[in-house]
Amino acid sequence: MITSLGFNKPTEIQKQTIPAALEGTDVIGKAITGSGKTLAYGIPIVEKAISTGNWETQDTPTGIIFAPTRELASQVSKHLQQLIKYSSLPANSIVTLTGGLSIQKQERLLRYNPRIIIATPGRFLELIEKSTDTATKFASTDIVVFDEADRLLQDGHFEELDKILELLNNYRPKEKLQSKKWQSLVFSATFSKDLFGKLDSTKPKPETKNNKKRKASEVEESGDAETAEVLQLLGKKLRFRAKPSFIDVNPTDVVADKVIEAMIPCGNQERDLMLYYFVTLYPGSTLVFTNSIDSVKRLAPTLTNLGVPTVSLHSSMVQKQRLRALERFQKNCETAAKQHKSSVLIASDVAARGLDLPNINHVIHYHLPRSADTYIHRSGRTARAGKQGVSLILCSPQEASGALRKLRKIVTKNEEVDDLKQLTLDTDILDQLKERLDIAAKLAKSEINSQHLNKEESWVQKAAEELGIEDLDDLQEDDFLKRDRKRKEGMKITKNNSKAMRAELKQLLSRPIRKSGRRSYIASGLNNIAKLLIQNENTDNIVGYLQQDALSVLKSTKSKKRKTSKD
Numbered sequence: 001m002i003t004s005l006g007f008n009k010p011t012e013i014q015k016q017t018i019p020a021a022l023e024g025t026d027v028i029g030k031a032i033t034g035s036g037k038t039l040a041y042g043i044p045i046v047e048k049a050i051s052t053g054n055w056e057t058q059d060t061p062t063g064i065i066f067a068p069t070r071e072l073a074s075q076v077s078k079h080l081q082q083l084i085k086y087s088s089l090p091a092n093s094i095v096t097l098t099g100g101l102s103i104q105k106q107e108r109l110l111r112y113n114p115r116i117i118i119a120t121p122g123r124f125l126e127l128i129e130k131s132t133d134t135a136t137k138f139a140s141t142d143i144v145v146f147d148e149a150d151r152l153l154q155d156g157h158f159e160e161l162d163k164i165l166e167l168l169n170n171y172r173p174k175e176k177l178q179s180k181k182w183q184s185l186v187f188s189a190t191f192s193k194d195l196f197g198k199l200d201s202t203k204p205k206p207e208t209k210n211n212k213k214r215k216a217s218e219v220e221e222s223g224d225a226e227t228a229e230v231l232q233l234l235g236k237k238l239r240f241r242a243k244p245s246f247i248d249v250n251p252t253d254v255v256a257d258k259v260i261e262a263m264i265p266c267g268n269q270e271r272d273l274m275l276y277y278f279v280t281l282y283p284g285s286t287l288v289f290t291n292s293i294d295s296v297k298r299l300a301p302t303l304t305n306l307g308v309p310t311v312s313l314h315s316s317m318v319q320k321q322r323l324r325a326l327e328r329f330q331k332n333c334e335t336a337a338k339q340h341k342s343s344v345l346i347a348s349d350v351a352a353r354g355l356d357l358p359n360i361n362h363v364i365h366y367h368l369p370r371s372a373d374t375y376i377h378r379s380g381r382t383a384r385a386g387k388q389g390v391s392l393i394l395c396s397p398q399e400a401s402g403a404l405r406k407l408r409k410i411v412t413k414n415e416e417v418d419d420l421k422q423l424t425l426d427t428d429i430l431d432q433l434k435e436r437l438d439i440a441a442k443l444a445k446s447e448i449n450s451q452h453l454n455k456e457e458s459w460v461q462k463a464a465e466e467l468g469i470e471d472l473d474d475l476q477e478d479d480f481l482k483r484d485r486k487r488k489e490g491m492k493i494t495k496n497n498s499k500a501m502r503a504e505l506k507q508l509l510s511r512p513i514r515k516s517g518r519r520s521y522i523a524s525g526l527n528n529i530a531k532l533l534i535q536n537e538n539t540d541n542i543v544g545y546l547q548q549d550a551l552s553v554l555k556s557t558k559s560k561k562r563k564t565s566k567d
């Protein structure tokens with residue numbers, strides 16, 4: 001099956017978990033991001049679905065896969081569709097059940113008795129609460145998979161899953177209950193409890209060495225308390241049949257080893273400039289994570305105004321927009337790669353886990369993530385399937401001495417705080433970029449305010465119509481609303497001003513940036529601009545700058561490693 005997808009050999013997690021899963025053992029599989037965990041559970045389910053014979057006569061699923069986000073569910077579905085192309089299973093034997101898409105359509109698809117269900121917990125619960133027939137069929141499943149299992153156990157996610165497991169258990173036919181429960185396959189790159197704590201409030205605890213392939217109980221005995229605690233919790237919640245086999249193929253790696261981690265120290269006000277600087281100097285596909293949806297909404301139009309193809313993705317977008325955004329980003333990446341330019345996706349943490357976007361060169365943490373597990377998963381969107389990639393943190397001085405230090409202690413397993421590699425900045429270039437950025441940001445802010453005001457206006461209009469009020473002011477008496485509206489109106493740029501600013505920005509963007517020969521340089525010391533011009537070794541828009549990719553620059557940069565104090 002692996003070779004039918006064009007892969008020469010199974011990855012380590014596939015090699016170790018597929019045989020155990022095929023034997024019917026409950027498995028907890030841990031391996032770094034991008035190491036092929038989807039097929040590690042996908043292949044056993046597809047094998048089992050094929051081996052259970054004539055699929056048309058079966059009306060219960062072979063496997064149910066739970067994923068924490070809609071994008072991930074949809075991606076897993078596509079991945080498995082590729083796999084079954086080479087089998088006797090038809091395309092409609094896989095059905096995806098996620099929120100944000102038509103429930104009626106999903107109910108229709110369920111009438112074809114699919115063998116493999118891929119679902120987010122919310123929609124799955126809605127469907128089984130709505131129909132006992134659906135609940136009864138699903139309850140007969142042979143296998144249940146929990147992808148990104150540690151995430152499913154965090155932040156109230158488990159309430160839904162708890163109800164689901166309760167219902168499935170109640171509806172499970174007696175003969176299947178006798179042979180005990182369904183087989184559970186549980187996967188993630190992160191299972192240690194210390195990764196979930198808030199970076200600004202928790203004190204990281206040391207981890208001790210792991211073993212390779214152990215029963216959950218042995219992990220408990222080995223003193224790997226943080227992992228053991230999560231495994232214990234999983235054991236309680238997920239109703240395993242017996243002690244599951246815990247297979248950890250990367251016991252010492254936390255962040256995938258092919259990720260080159262780096263930082264740019266900068267003040268809070270300079271994050272936008274550093275981001276623009278990076279995507280201007282280092283072409284490639286860049287995924288930028290922020291901690292707030294407002295930042296996504298502000299950064300995307302700002303970069304777009306600067307001519308950088310940028311797409312945004314966050315959880316307040318409707319589902320179809322979210323899926324379309326991912327498609328648009330992938331198209332932009334292809335075009336940008338041909339032109340040696342940048343293509344950017346600005347996302348909230350809805351994109352942090354599981355997404356397998358091909359060839360992401362850089363991940364930028366515009367904001368430091370709130371917990372270490374998010375850092376690991378965000379960083380894991382690059383350097384997948386054996387490739388290398390860059391994970392870059394934009395970090396303020398306060399963060400560097402607080403949250404970042406905690407993060408480094410956790411991901412370096414408390415051995416040493418390895419001062420991250422730092423990208424040297426060229427102040428000449430920064431100054432020139434700032435001029436453009438200021439205009440682009442003002443225009444973006446004004447666009448956002450206009451959109452808000454238009455939305456509010458149409459809302460007020462609609463409410464007034466419904467209430468039969470003629471004077472709109474009657475509806476806007478709230479002082480806070482009035483002040484907010486005034487503030488937004490004040491930030492709106494007049495049409496004429498906006499036109500002038502756009503013209504100025506256009507002119508600035510058409511002018512190449514000049515790298516002066518006087519300053520220090522990112523990698524290679526002084527460059528002879530005339531020579532570079534003759535050799536045509538400039539970027540398209542920076543004269544005198546020898547284009548390099550971020551990965552090679554960082555690989556040749558040394559990080560200062562220092563031991564931590566024993567605190």
Ligand SMILES: Nc1ncnc2c1ncn2[C@@H]1O[C@H](COP(=O)(O)OP(=O)(O)OP(=O)(O)O)[C@@H](O)[C@H]1O
Pocket residue numbers: 002007008009010011014031032033034035036037038039188189353354355356380381384385
């Ligand atoms: N045997 C294999 N050889 C080479 N590439 C593979 C193999 N199996 C899977 N891949 C590819 O590796 C990439 C990552 O796989 P996958 O998304 O399953 O990783 P993952 O371990 O689930 O990552 P994450 O922890 O981020 O969710 C995919 O593009 C997939 O097609």
